[in-house]
Amino acid sequence: MGSRGGSPVGTAPEQVFTDLREVLRRVREGLSHEMPESAEDLSGLSADEEAAERVSRLAQQERDRVLTAGAHGLEKLADGRTDEISDDESFGMEAIVLLEGRPALLVQDQGFPPQEGDWAVLNDHRAAIDASIARVGRVEVQGHPSLDWLGTAFPVGPDAVMTNRHVAAEFARDTGAGWTFKQGMGARISTAEGYEESTAGDGVAYEVVDVLGIHPDHDLALLRIAPGPSGAGDSLTPLAVAAVAPPDVPGRPVYCVGYPAYDGRRNEPVAMSRIFMDVYNVKRLQPGTTTGLLPERTVLTHDCSTLGGNSGSPVFDLTDHRVLGLHFGGRYGEGNYAVPLWSLVDDPLLIRAGANFV
Numbered sequence: 240m241g242s243r244g245g246s247p248v249g250t251a252p253e254q255v256f257t258d259l260r261e262v263l264r265r266v267r268e269g270l271s272h273e274m275p276e277s278a279e280d281l282s283g284l285s286a287d288e289e290a291a292e293r294v295s296r297l298a299q300q301e302r303d304r305v306l307t308a309g310a311h312g313l314e315k316l317a318d319g320r321t322d323e324i325s326d327d328e329s330f331g332m333e334a335i336v337l338l339e340g341r342p343a344l345l346v347q348d349q350g351f352p353p354q355e356g357d358w359a360v361l362n363d364h365r366a367a368i369d370a371s372i373a374r375v376g377r378v379e380v381q382g383h384p385s386l387d388w389l390g391t392a393f394p395v396g397p398d399a400v401m402t403n404r405h406v407a408a409e410f411a412r413d414t415g416a417g418w419t420f421k422q423g424m425g426a427r428i429s430t431a432e433g434y435e436e437s438t439a440g441d442g443v444a445y446e447v448v449d450v451l452g453i454h455p456d457h458d459l460a461l462l463r464i465a466p467g468p469s470g471a472g473d474s475l476t477p478l479a480v481a482a483v484a485p486p487d488v489p490g491r492p493v494y495c496v497g498y499p500a501y502d503g504r505r506n507e508p509v510a511m512s513r514i515f516m517d518v519y520n521v522k523r524l525q526p527g528t529t530t531g532l533l534p535e536r537t538v539l540t541h542d543c544s545t546l547g548g549n550s551g552s553p554v555f556d557l558t559d560h561r562v563l564g565l566h567f568g569g570r571y572g573e574g575n576y577a578v579p580l581w582s583l584v585d586d587p588l589l590i591r592a593g594a595n596f597v
Contacts, residue, residue, distance in 0.1 A: 252316060252332050255340035257357055259317040262339055265356055266310050270303055309335040337514035341544045343499060345434040346522040349373045349442070358526055360492070360557070367560045368494070372524060374478055375496040375553060376428035376445070378402055380410050383424060388520070390550035391497035392428050392462065393562070394475045396593035400428055400445075400462050402551035403567050404453050407460035411450040418450035428464055430475070432498065433522045443467045445475055452588045457537065457578045458567040461592045477595035478553065481561040481581045488529045492557040493541055495525040495566055500548030514544055525549070526557070530574050539564040539579040561597055 256262045281289050309331025312324045316332070324332075342358065344351045349372050354361045361368060379388045390406035410424040420426075431442030449463035467475060485491050501511065501519045527543035541554055545566060554564035554577045564577030583589050584596050 252313060252336055252340070255336050255357075259313055262335065262356065263310055263313045263317065265339070266306055266313070266335060270306060270310070305331045305334050306338075307331070309333075337544060341514075341527050341542060342525070343514055343544045344524040344526075345518065346372055346496075346524055347434045349430075349433065351524045361494075361524075361526060364557065364560070368524065368555075371478065371494075371553075371555055371560055372496050372522070373430060373442075374475060375522070376400070376430040376442070376475075377432050377498045377522070377548075378406055378551065379427050379429050379444075381425040381427075382421075383409060388498070388548075389426075390548060391552045391566075393496075393551075393553045394464075394477045395461070395480055395562070395589070395595055396477055398463050398466075399451055399477075399592040399594070400447075400464055400475075401553075401565060402460050402462065403565070404458045404460045405567075406551050407450060407453055407462065411453065411460070413453070418453055420450070426462070428462075428475075431522075432520070434518065443475070451592050454586075454588055457565075457583070459565055459578055459583075459588075461588060477593075479559075479561045479597040480595055481556065481563050482584050482596040484532075484579065484581050485529075485556060485558075485563060488539070489531045491529045491563075493527060493529055493543065493563060494555050494557055495527070495541075495543040495545055495549060495552045496522065496555070497525070497545065497549035497552030497566070498522055499525075499544075499546035502547035511546065515546070519546070520548060525552075529563070532579065537579065537582050539577045540574050541566075541577060542574050545569055545575050 252259065281292060284292060308327045312328030312332040313335065315321065315323050339356060350369050375391060375393045377388050378390045378392050380386060389409050390402055392400040392402035395401045410421055410426050411418050412421050426447040427444050428447065429442060429444040445464040445467050447462045448465045451461040451463050453460045464475065498520060499515060525543040525545060527541055529539060529541050531540040533540065545552065549566055552566040553562040554566055556563050562580060564579050566575060566577045569575035
């Protein structure tokens with residue numbers, strides 16, 4: 240049998256999908272609808288356009304080859320013939336897990352495309368998910384020597400947003416009496432940066448006016464933002480934060496919203512390309528499940544498909560759309576980590592920020 244468990248989300252197909260044969264049917268149906276290379280004439284294209292089209296077709300052929308192998312592997316898995324699964328088929332199943340089971344859906348105009356299969360449940364929660372999406376922003380920075388943006392943030396208090404300590408540390412410094420901006424630097428939170436947005440979906444930018452605090456024990460920071468421009472509406476009203484632990488961890492459906500960025504240092508580039516289709520730095524909806532709770536480390540684990548730019552993303556409960564955790568990192572092939580926010584309901588920093596625990 241080929242290698243198993245190499246998926247970036249660290250979750251096997253039989254754990255992700257409720258019906259392997261239905262997934263197999265959808266994959267094969269999608270492959271049968273792909274246009275063959277010879278069906279479209281390349282004449283009339285410029286040399287550069289023709290070269291780009293040929294590269295695109297070769298990439299499509301490779302994608303189809305990988306998914307075809309994965310379909311063979313799923314069939315063997317469904318039949319109980321796991322010992323017959325080859326390395327190539329195992330690789331293909333990982334691609335199917337990423338594309339079907341743990342997708343990273345592009346957000347456009349603060350919404351997401353209709354879903355089918357195991358994640359069709361997202362369609363039933365569209366209004367609530369869209370409201371969550373609209374209130375998550377990208378942490379953009381001015382005066383940084385090498386970066387334009389740093390991660391993700393979301394509102395938890397009347398004028399307070401939450402992100403990671405390692406995000407805020409890029410532009411904030413400790414004076415001994417509190418935190419302030421580093422010399423010549425500033426930041427803002429932009430709820431825009433979706434995929435090919437129209438004017439209506441551009442979002443709003445909120446200036447960061449103060450660093451409320453950086454937590455001494457957790458990868459968590461709180462920033463104060465100025466009110467948005469006139470007519471911005473209530474897009475940055477505080478999200479509801481879970482005051483108590485959910486009853487069923489692991490296995491609770493959740494979703495992240497954030498801005499995954501290319502990160503070849505900590506992730507396998509081919510796997511990143513398969514799931515993110517080489518589109519990075521824009522807002523995405525990333526569904527998955529909780530996979531465990533490490534109380535000795537105050538860590539909630541999950542298997543949403545995230546990358547480095549997701550630092551500071553909220554982990555939402557799909558059941559009631561409260562924020563369960565603050566995503567702060569992950570490890571390729573194992574899973575992702577978040578601060579379980581219900582454990583900080585009595586924390587002085589969150590109380591001072593007026594965190595909206597519900």
